[in-house]
Amino acid sequence: MEHAPKAIDVTNDVEMRTFNFFTMGIDGHPLGLHLDMAIPTILNNADEEQQKDWLPKAANREFIATYAQTEMGHGTNLKKLETTATYDPKTQEFVLNSPTITSTKWWPGNLGKSSNYAVVMAQLYTQGKCHGAHPFFVQLRDLNTHKPLKGITVGDIGPKFGMNTVDNGFLQFDHVRTPRRSMFMKHAKVLPDGRYVPPVHDKLNYSAMVFIRAAIVSGMAYHLLVTSTIAVRYSAIRRQGEITPGAGEVKVLDYQTQQHRIFPQLARGLAFRLSGQYIMKLYTQTMDDIRNGDISAVPDLHALSCGLKAVTTHHAALGLEQCRMACGGHGYSQASGFPLHYSVAVGACTYEGENMVMLLQTARHLMKIAKAIRAGQSPKSNKIVDYLFHKGPPKCLIDQAYDTNYRNVLESFEHLARRQTLEVYDKLVQLQQQGRNYEQAWNDCAVELCKATRAHVRTFLARTFVEEIDKISDLSIKSVLQDLLQLYLYYEVTECATGLLEDGFMTGQQHKYAKKKIYEALEKIRPNAVSIVDSFDFQDRELHSVLGRRDGNVYENLLKWAQSSPLNKTDVLPFHHKYLGKMMEEARQRSKI
Numbered sequence: 001m002e003h004a005p006k007a008i009d010v011t012n013d014v015e016m017r018t019f020n021f022f023t024m025g026i027d028g029h030p031l032g033l034h035l036d037m038a039i040p041t042i043l044n045n046a047d048e049e050q051q052k053d054w055l056p057k058a059a060n061r062e063f064i065a066t067y068a069q070t071e072m073g074h075g076t077n078l079k080k081l082e083t084t085a086t087y088d089p090k091t092q093e094f095v096l097n098s099p100t101i102t103s104t105k106w107w108p109g110n111l112g113k114s115s116n117y118a119v120v121m122a123q124l125y126t127q128g129k130c131h132g133a134h135p136f137f138v139q140l141r142d143l144n145t146h147k148p149l150k151g152i153t154v155g156d157i158g159p160k161f162g163m164n165t166v167d168n169g170f171l172q173f174d175h176v177r178t179p180r181r182s183m184f185m186k187h188a189k190v191l192p193d194g195r196y197v198p199p200v201h202d203k204l205n206y207s208a209m210v211f212i213r214a215a216i217v218s219g220m221a222y223h224l225l226v227t228s229t230i231a232v233r234y235s236a237i238r239r240q241g242e243i244t245p246g247a248g249e250v251k252v253l254d255y256q257t258q259q260h261r262i263f264p265q266l267a268r269g270l271a272f273r274l275s276g277q278y279i280m281k282l283y284t285q286t287m288d289d290i291r292n293g294d295i296s297a298v299p300d301l302h303a304l305s306c307g308l309k310a311v312t313t314h315h316a317a318l319g320l321e322q323c324r325m326a327c328g329g330h331g332y333s334q335a336s337g338f339p340l341h342y343s344v345a346v347g348a349c350t351y352e353g354e355n356m357v358m359l360l361q362t363a364r365h366l367m368k369i370a371k372a373i374r375a376g377q378s379p380k381s382n383k384i385v386d387y388l389f390h391k392g393p394p395k396c397l398i399d400q401a402y403d404t405n406y407r408n409v410l411e412s413f414e415h416l417a418r419r420q421t422l423e424v425y426d427k428l429v430q431l432q433q434q435g436r437n438y439e440q441a442w443n444d445c446a447v448e449l450c451k452a453t454r455a456h457v458r459t460f461l462a463r464t465f466v467e468e469i470d471k472i473s474d475l476s477i478k479s480v481l482q483d484l485l486q487l488y489l490y491y492e493v494t495e496c497a498t499g500l501l502e503d504g505f506m507t508g509q510q511h512k513y514a515k516k517k518i519y520e521a522l523e524k525i526r527p528n529a530v531s532i533v534d535s536f537d538f539q540d541r542e543l544h545s546v547l548g549r550r551d552g553n554v555y556e557n558l559l560k561w562a563q564s565s566p567l568n569k570t571d572v573l574p575f576h577h578k579y580l581g582k583m584m585e586e587a588r589q590r591s592k593i
C-alpha cells in the first residue's frame, strides 16, 4: 500500500468508476445515479449559469442527486408521464404535483434513502398549455436533517431481482413549489412571464438516457469478459471424463462443446467492447456538435445507441447464462460469482429503455432510410447506414478462398439487414394501402421490424470488429485476436442462417462452410484461451469468484468458502433441539409404541 495514491481523483471518470467497482462492487452504490445520470443531465441540459451553480457542488458531492423519470404507471411511454410542473408567474415558481397513485415516481436508483436532490421529469404546464415532459432540478430532503421536505413523500421500493445495494425509490409531490430556475434551461425555457421557448430539438432533454445507453454497451462487454474469464479458468482446472479412453481425465475446456459454449461469449465481449468505444466517441462528438448548434447527428446517435443497447444486453444475458451452465454444479453456487453478474446484467435489458422498445426505435430510423431508398435517393455519407443504399452481390461468397478482411462475410450481414429492412418497409406500405393506419400496420410488422434492427446492429458490430482488428500493428496480438474475430463472424453467420438461407442468398454448403470455420477457430483459440483471459488483468476481488481465481486453487478455496458460511460457525445449529431434533425424537418415540 506504500505506493497507493493518497486520494481518488473524483474528476477522473475512469478512476472514480474503478474505485467504486473495487470498493463497493458492481451492483451499485449510493452515488451511482448521481455520477451516471444526474451529472450528465447537468452537463447537457443546464444552461451556463445553472452549470456554474450546480456542477461544482455536484462534482464535490455537496449533494447527491438521482434521475427520477419512471412512474408506477409509465416508464416507456414518456408522453403519458403524469407528474406535473405548473408555472405560477405570480411567484415565479413551478408547482410540482403527483395527481394519482400511478404518477408516483417508481424505480429511480438511490432515490429511496441516499439522494437529497433529483432530476425530475414532469409535464410542463405554462399559460394553460402542456409542453410535454421536461427536467427539473428539485431538492427533496433537508440538507442538515436529511428529512423529506414538506409535501414530499419518498422511500425505498423494496427488494429486487438484484442490485439490492441500490435504494431504488418512490416519490410523490403534494403541490411542492420550486423556483423557476430549477427547470433545466439549456434547451427549452420558461420566461418569467410564463412564455415558453421551445428547444431546437425536442428530444435533447433525453440526452442522459442516450449517455447511459451508450455506456451500457461497454458495460455488457465487461460482464461478458468477466464471466467468460471465470468459465475459461475454471474449465482449465476442472477435469472430468476422458476423450481418449485410458489416457486420463481431460480438462473440460478440451471438449468442443465447452469451447463452443464459452469462446463465442469471449468473442462477443470483445466485439461489444470495440463498438462500445465507438458509440461513446460518437456520443461525445454529438454533444460537442450540439453545443456548437449542430443537431444533425442526433437521430443517428439515438438510433445506434438504442439498437446496440438492446442487442448487447440481450446477448450478454444469454452469454452469462452459458458461462454459468458451462461450470456445471459449482456454477450454480454463489461462490462462482455468476449470480451477482447475472442479476446486475439482466437489469440492463429493462432499464434505460425496455429492449423491444429500443429495437423498435432503431427500426423507425431504418424505415426512414428504406423510404429514401425506395424513392431513389442517394446515401448521405453516413458510415453507419450507407450500405443499405448499395446493391451487394446477388449471391453469398463466404466460401471464396480469398476473403480479404472478411468482406464477403460482412456483405452477407449487409445483405440480410438490407433485405429485412426493405421487405418490412414494403409490408408496412402495403398494409397501409390495404387500409390499415400507420400505427396498426407498424404493430402488425413489429416482430419483423425488430429483426431488421438486429440484422443492422449485427452488421455494425461485425464491421467495427473487423476494422479495429485491422488497425493493430503488433502481429502476435493481431493473430490471436484474428482467431476470435473468425469465431465471432462465422458464429454470427450461423446465428442468422435462417435469414440468409430463406431467400436463397446462402447455400446449404456455405452454411456448412461457416460451421467448419467455427470449429477451426475453436481449435485455434483453445491453447491461448487462458492467456487471453489473463491478459484482461481482472483482479480476483473484481471477479468475486472462487471458480475464476487467477491462481487456479479452486478446490481448497471452495472448501474454505463453504466452511466460512455462517451456518458452519457451530456444528449444531441453536434451534436444532427445539425443532428438527425434537420432531425426530418424537417420531422415534411414536414408532416405539
Ligand SMILES: CC/C=C\C/C=C\C/C=C\C/C=C\C/C=C\C/C=C\CCC(=O)SCCNC(=O)CCNC(=O)[C@H](O)C(C)(C)COP(=O)(O)OP(=O)(O)OC[C@H]1O[C@@H](n2cnc3c(N)ncnc32)[C@H](O)[C@@H]1OP(=O)(O)O
Pocket (backbone or CB within 6 Å): 026, 028, 032, 036, 037, 067, 069, 070, 075, 076, 077, 078, 079, 109, 203, 204, 206, 207, 209, 210, 212, 215, 216, 217, 218, 219, 220, 222, 223, 298, 299, 302, 348, 351, 352, 353, 354, 357, 361, 364, 365
Ligand atoms: C464498465 C461498466 C461495467 C459494468 C456496469 C454495467 C453496465 C452499465 C453501464 C452503465 C450503467 C450505469 C449504471 C447502471 C446502474 C443502474 C441503472 C441506471 C440507470 C437506469 C436509469 C433509467 O432507467 S432512466 C429511465 C429510462 N427510461 C427510458 O429509457 C424510457 C424509454 N422511452 C423512451 O426513451 C421514449 O419514450 C421513446 C423513445 C420510447 C419514445 O419517446 P416519445 O414518446 O417522447 O417519442 P415520440 O413518439 O413523440 O417521438 C419519437 C421521435 O423522437 C425520437 N427520439 C426519441 N428519443 C430520442 C432521443 N433520446 N434522442 C433523439 N431522438 C429521440 C424518435 O426517434 C422519434 O423520431 P421520429 O423522427 O422517428 O419521429
Ligand SMILES: Cc1cc2nc3c(=O)[nH]c(=O)nc-3n(C[C@H](O)[C@H](O)[C@H](O)COP(=O)(O)OP(=O)(O)OC[C@H]3O[C@@H](n4cnc5c(N)ncnc54)[C@H](O)[C@@H]3O)c2cc1C
Pocket (backbone or CB within 6 Å): 033, 067, 068, 069, 070, 073, 074, 075, 076, 077, 106, 107, 108, 109, 163, 168, 347, 350, 351, 352, 353, 354, 355, 356, 357, 360
Ligand atoms: C434496475 C432498474 C433500475 C432503474 N433505474 C431507473 C432510474 O434510475 N430512473 C428511472 O427513471 N427509471 C429507472 N428504471 C425504470 C426503467 O427505466 C423502466 O422500467 C424501463 O424503461 C421500462 O419501462 P416500463 O417499466 O414502463 O416497462 P413497460 O413499458 O411497461 O414494459 C412492459 C412490456 O411492454 C412492452 N411494451 C411497452 N411499450 C411498448 C411499445 N410501444 N411497443 C412494443 N412493446 C411495448 C415492453 O417491451 C415490455 O415487454 C429502472 C428499472 C430497473 C429495472
